[in-house]
Amino acid sequence: MxxxxxxxxxxxxxxxxxxxxxxxxxxxIGYDTDARPVAELAAGRPPVDGSLTASEIRRMLSGGxxxxxxxxxxxxxxxxxxxxxxxxxxxxxxxxxxxxxxxxALAARLRPHTTVLLESPVHPGTTEGVxxxxxxxxxxxxxxxxxxxxxxxxxxxxxxxxxxFAGTPKVIGGLTPACTESAATFYGRLTDKVVRARGPRExxxxxxxxxxxxxxxxxxxxxxxxLCHELGVDLWDVIRCAETKPFGFQAFRPGPGVGGHGAPxxxxxxxxxxxxxELATQVNERMPQYVIQRCATLLNExxxxxxxxxxxxxxxxxxxxxxxxxxxxxxxxARRLMDLGAIVSYHDPHVPDWRVRDVPVPxxxxxxxxxxxxxxxxxxxxxxTYDLQGLAVKAQLLLDTxxxxxxxxxxRL
Numbered sequence: 059m060x061x062x063x064x065x066x067x068x069x070x071x072x073x074x075x076x077x078x079x080x081x082x083x084x085x086x087i088g089y090d091t092d093a094r095p096v097a098e099l100a101a102g103r104p105p106v107d108g109s110l111t112a113s114e115i116r117r118m119l120s121g122g123x124x125x126x127x128x129x130x131x132x133x134x135x136x137x138x139x140x141x142x143x144x145x146x147x148x149x150x151x152x153x154x155x156x157x158x159x160x161x162x163a164l165a166a167r168l169r170p171h172t173t174v175l176l177e178s179p180v181h182p183g184t185t186e187g188v189x190x191x192x193x194x195x196x197x198x199x200x201x202x203x204x205x206x207x208x209x210x211x212x213x214x215x216x217x218x219x220x221x222x223f224a225g226t227p228k229v230i231g232g233l234t235p236a237c238t239e240s241a242a243t244f245y246g247r248l249t250d251k252v253v254r255a256r257g258p259r260e261x262x263x264x265x266x267x268x269x270x271x272x273x274x275x276x277x278x279x280x281x282x283x284x285l286c287h288e289l290g291v292d293l294w295d296v297i298r299c300a301e302t303k304p305f306g307f308q309a310f311r312p313g314p315g316v317g318g319h320g321a322p323x324x325x326x327x328x329x330x331x332x333x334x335x336e337l338a339t340q341v342n343e344r345m346p347q348y349v350i351q352r353c354a355t356l357l358n359e360x361x362x363x364x365x366x367x368x369x370x371x372x373x374x375x376x377x378x379x380x381x382x383x384x385x386x387x388x389x390x391x392a393r394r395l396m397d398l399g400a401i402v403s404y405h406d407p408h409v410p411d412w413r414v415r416d417v418p419v420p421x422x423x424x425x426x427x428x429x430x431x432x433x434x435x436x437x438x439x440x441x442x443t444y445d446l447q448g449l450a451v452k453a454q455l456l457l458d459t460x461x462x463x464x465x466x467x468x469x470r471l
């Protein structure tokens with residue numbers, strides 16, 4: 059059965075796109091080579107990262123969404139969007155293997171006049187280089203002549219209800235002006251605003267700049283957190299005051315590390331490294347160890363050793379109010395605490411079970427009882443369900459890495 063759209067890759071990029079398309083009345087199939095998530099979605103069960111709820115999945119299915127592992131379906135659509143995952147490889151460059159595999163599956167079935175779009179984070183030049191070559195070789199068609207090809211960076215902020223898909227401008231860079239306009243026509247059905255870049259490289263570099271901007275600014279405020287602690291300065295009050303400036307400042311807040319799906323890109327093949335991004339990565343990667351140092355110091359100040367100390371970790375996801383643990387610093391913090399001989403447990407309303415080094419971490423059922431029993435409670439993520447004032451009263455020692463507790467109620471990062 060033909061469809062208007064095929065979303066290739068049903069992860070954190072693909073599913074929200076499919077949801078937006080269905081909501082806009084676009085007949086959509088979702089293709090993935092992994093049979094398990096496809097079967098779960100087809101049965102109306104939400105993804106494990108909590109990005110969509112069961113009711114949202116059911117609404118998508120009732121709206122005509124069809125998850126599939128059948129690549130033949132890719133030859134029956136007008137538009138195909140590749141949302142395959144990319145991650146940093148050992149050399150800290152983006153691994154586009156999944157993008158290439160998705161392109162090969164599409165190329166074997168690509169029809170003339172199809173619009174092919176890429177949303178995965180990639181190095182500038184990937185769309186008109188690697189992707190174009192794979193599609194043309196596998197299909198025998200010519201990009202820009204027989205089919206349209208463009209890049210549009212994924213821009214969603216998971217869990218952000220103030221800036222959903224429709225309200226977030228879509229940047230588009232096509233191989234040719236006609237490719238750009240074809241992509242703009244498609245995205246114009248889903249979003250309120252379309253922004254045309256000069257070409258695919260510019261659009262790809264938008265994603266690079268946006269991701270690195272986040273990491274560099276988080277690194278700056280993380281360094282300020284360490285400095286302010288040494289100076290006896292309340293950084294959270296500093297940020298509160300600084301963000302009243304109506305120009306030239308954007309507030310970022312420190313934390314125990316940086317998680318999420320957008321990895322900072324420091325190296326672009328043989329091109330010179332981005333030194334500031336390299337330094338930012340070093341700063342952010344040191345934050346879990348800094349949290350451990352603060353934990354050990356607090357315990358020592360209260361006459362306790364880290365060895366044998368009962369440590370309760372609160373919120374182990376990378377973002378508040380979501381189940382997604384992608385890149386969360388909680389894993390490294392737990393490992394380091396265990397290496398010191400601490401007895402680690404956790405509480406998170408969104409994560410029913412957690413394994414570190416393939417060993418189950420005990421989950422606290424009663425938050426207040428667990429905090430009262432623990433020698434140290436560490437807030438790693440501030441979920442809305444946490445009553446931090448009440449928690450500060452119950453906990454023997456509370457280290458707040460998110461600045462969520464009132465001043466003086468806990469030890470803050």
